[in-house]
Amino acid sequence: VRQSSMKSCTLLTFLVLFSGYCMAGTVYVNHGAxxxxxxxxxxxxGVRQSPINIDTSHVRRDIDKSVTVYPSNITNPSVVYAEGELKVSNTGSYATLHQDEEDRNYTLSNFHFHAPSEHAVNGKFYDLEMHNVFSRVEGNMTYYMVVGILFELTSKQDNYTLLSNLQIDSLTLESYSTYARTTTLDYHGFLSEVNGKAKYNYPGSLTTANCSENVEWFVTKDPMKINGDQLYYFTRLWQQNSNFASGSGNNRALQPLKSRQIYLTHGDDDETFVITTIILICLIALSLGAIIGLCIYIIADSQNEGGEGKQHHSSRKESKEHSYVPEDEELEGHHRDNHHKKKKKDKDDLYEESKHEESLE
Known part of the structure; x- marks a missing residue:
């Protein structure tokens, strides 16, 4: 009996410890440690665990990979509020991963939230992170693709109807249950806006136990803005709740990147930037072309004026050269003219004298 009791105690102790380990999968006191x-x-x-710090200095661009979400609005959603978790399940939406000229479709399993964010960018954590978890089954394997949306606090009063209609503000702390909502979530409008954003991409894992390493991660490059009222929906559950993980939030600690490469997929903002850059380059090229053309015209015009001036000067010089008579020749000609004039005068005088003599006779 004593041996049986000891075995029972040992088994009971093991079960308690094991169940404690299993239950620890949803506890964030040590953020997953x-x-x-x-x-x-x-x-x-694992060798490809999530979340990670995204060091943008080591990010490469990938124009061949992209993800497109085809969201549907969610009518009368069920909000699951559990320890460390706020989740909405839905199977009406799907996403397509385009890679290597091949498309793979994933079905939306759920979306849930972490405050503060699980991923960091250059060491900076954001105020909230929304995980949209998609999955596909291939044989005996389930593959996941998660689109992580970062949120940053803003002073603006714009509200997301998707978050408002979850009615999270009405939840009672630690009253874990599933709550039915008689509203419609604008999941279509919300996720459609995310489609056009550039995203960081890397291979990773689930950020909750069992940390399965079959996840393709996409994290928005530019955070969406959220006002203080809507952010408080989430922080009051975890980050500002001293009864939950001492108020430190429901985010797993950052994991080492190891040998993985982080990529940046293109978005509509990149295309706009490229188009704007091309237009600016064209305008600059046209301006430079006009300036160069004007310079060429001015240089050519000045050369023409210089050529005409030289030609005119040469003509004048040539004219002077043709009309120029050396001084000696000019004097000789002058004496010759005087000699002819004197000779003619002498003849005239002789003629007059002869006529006078004839008249006297």
Whole structure:
């Protein structure tokens, strides 16, 4: 009996510890450092764990990979409020991953929230992160694709109807349950805006136990803005709730990047930037062309004027050269003219004298 009791105690102790390890998968007191147990082995021995710090100085552009979400509005959603989790399940939306000229379709499993953000960009955490979890089954394997949307606090009073209609502000703290909502979530309008944004992409894992490493991650490059009232919907549950993880939030600690490469997929803002850049380059080229053309015209015109001046000067010089008579020749000619005049005068005088003599006779 004693041996049986000891075995029972040992078994009971093991079950308590094991159940504690399993339950620890949803506890954020140590932000995932205490997610133990054989089912969570990837959390500690994995080579491509999430979340990570996105160091933009090591990011490469990838124009061949993109994700497009085809969202549908959600009518009468069920909001699951559990420890460390606020989740909305839906199967009416899907997304397409385009890579290497091949498209793969994923179905939306759920979307949920973390405050503060799980991913960091250049060491900076954001106020909120929304995970849109898509999945596809291939054989015996389930593959995930998560579109992470970062939010940053703003002083503007714009509201997202998607967040308002979740009615999170009416939840009672630690009253974990599933709540039915008789509203429509504008998931279509909200996610359509995200489609046009550039995103960081890398291979990773789930950020909750069991940390499965079969996830393709896309995290928005530019955060969306959220006002203080809507942000408080989430922070009051976790980050500002001293009864939950000492008020430190429901985000897993950052994981090492190791040998993985982070890419940046293009977005509509990149296309706008490219088009604007091309237009500016064309305008600059036209301006430079006009300036160069004007300079060529001025130089050519000045050369023409210089040529005409030289030609005119040459003509004048040539004219002077043709009309110029050396001084000696000019004097000789002058004496010759005087000699002819004197000779003619002498003849005239002789003629007059002869006529006078004849008249006297």
């Amino acid at each position: 205490d997610w133990l147990g054989s089912v969570n082995i990837s959390c500690f021995e």
